[in-house]
Amino acid sequence: MASGHRALDLLATLRDRHREPVECLREPADLDRWLGIAGLGTDERARGEDLAAARELRETVNRLVRAVMAERSVDAADVRELNARAVQQPLAPQAGVGLELRWTGSVAAALAAVAREAVELLTDRDRTLIRECAAAPLCSRVYLDRSPGRRRRWCQMEWCGSSSKMQSYRSRRRDKS
Numbered sequence: 001m002a003s004g005h006r007a008l009d010l011l012a013t014l015r016d017r018h019r020e021p022v023e024c025l026r027e028p029a030d031l032d033r034w035l036g037i038a039g040l041g042t043d044e045r046a047r048g049e050d051l052a053a054a055r056e057l058r059e060t061v062n063r064l065v066r067a068v069m070a071e072r073s074v075d076a077a078d079v080r081e082l083n084a085r086a087v088q089q090p091l092a093p094q095a096g097v098g099l100e101l102r103w104t105g106s107v108a109a110a111l112a113a114v115a116r117e118a119v120e121l122l123t124d125r126d127r128t129l130i131r132e133c134a135a136a137p138l139c140s141r142v143y144l145d146r147s148p149g150r151r152r153r154w155c156q157m158e159w160c161g162s163s164s165k166m167q168s169y170r171s172r173r174r175d176k177s
């Protein structure tokens, strides 16, 4: 998890929010893949309605997270939407014969698990550790800053921390002005 939290990782499935957003959840199979990577892969395959629900949940969490980062009050409708998702039955853990962890349940249940984690994050003091990558607006990823001294600046050092991206952006801005 690049962001340090599954609900924040979900936000990254819409890339480049500040410029031209790129949708990474284009079809139901994309959601199955994301859930697998997120450790919530289940035995059911996503359908179109699950894809719509995942995008909705993502945008609800995004609005809440952006409000928290800006120290604004959150929208009550967003809170209601998140709660409605979080109250649903989440995935159930199951032991495989090799004692590996497996999840059983619907894709909606997998999304409920993410919603519950979002509720836990947003109601915890950890919400003050949510940051946006210092490469914004070139990068719109957010993460939990658990570094010593809270000095993390980048979503990922190898993506944004290597300064070339920032430098080329700055020089382009200089050229314009």
Ligand SMILES: [Zn+2]
Residues within 6 Å of the ligand: 133, 134, 135, 139, 140, 141, 154, 155, 156, 159, 160
């Ligand atoms: Zn970044």
